[in-house]
Amino acid sequence: MEINLQGDDHDEAQAAPTLPHFPYFAVPVDSTMSDGQHGPTLDALGPPPPCNHPGGLDGTPQLTTTTSAAVPMMLPAMTPLDWQSLLQTCLQVQPPVLEQQQAAADQCSGENDHGDQAGESSGAVNKEKQLAKGGAGRSGKKKATRPRFAFQTKSDNDILDDGYRWRKYGQKAVKNSKHPRSYYRCTHHTCNVKKQVQRLAKDTSIVVTTYEGVHNHPCEKLMEALTPILKQLQFLSQF
């Protein structure tokens, strides 16, 4: 377990150890899935199934992954969250091409997020201005090609402390749901990971957090948290 933590310091969610409340359902989301648009229909996910396996109750993390085909698949209970397994699972769901596409996307969006098809030659100034706003041409590109996966978290707190810093860039009322969906972006300048946070309409005690993309930088919080532990391990290993 320690080895894992050490090895992939830029894995999204290495922050898990610091989580006060574990997400116990993880749902890798096929980027091409869904109700035709961007991402899963949260309601379609439905409330989490009952935990009928050891450790599933009382806060011990239980992960359920499912593909877009809605074939649920149990992962072993992991403490803390084994994000790497999750990601791998996620990538298995996605075609391998995704990695390249994501790299390209990251390159583009990292620097000039407004990389609307270079040039924009739309002519009218107004049009240009409009394009500069809103989602014109940019990420509007077809379906998302980045790995996505969602967590269902039973918590009063909407914000899942995953160790990364997020900036909220939007909030939207969602149909058939009293609770709005919030949009966050990783604040790291080279990182283009996004996440959506929304409460399930059917069970408002459950928060669904959908991650899109993979962090390309270490998690500061995690490193902070791990440093003393690693030092301690080093110290102990001397004996």
Place this chain on the structure above:
DNA sequence: CGCCTTTGACCTGCGC
């Protein structure tokens, strides 16, 4: 002052 949230406007994609 820098970072973050809020919020209205605008965009895209999809279904009818």
Place this chain on the structure above:
DNA sequence: GCGCAGGTCAAAGGCG
């Protein structure tokens, strides 16, 4: 083509 729903931008304002 139109309307709807979802996603994003960016100005404005708040906070430490």
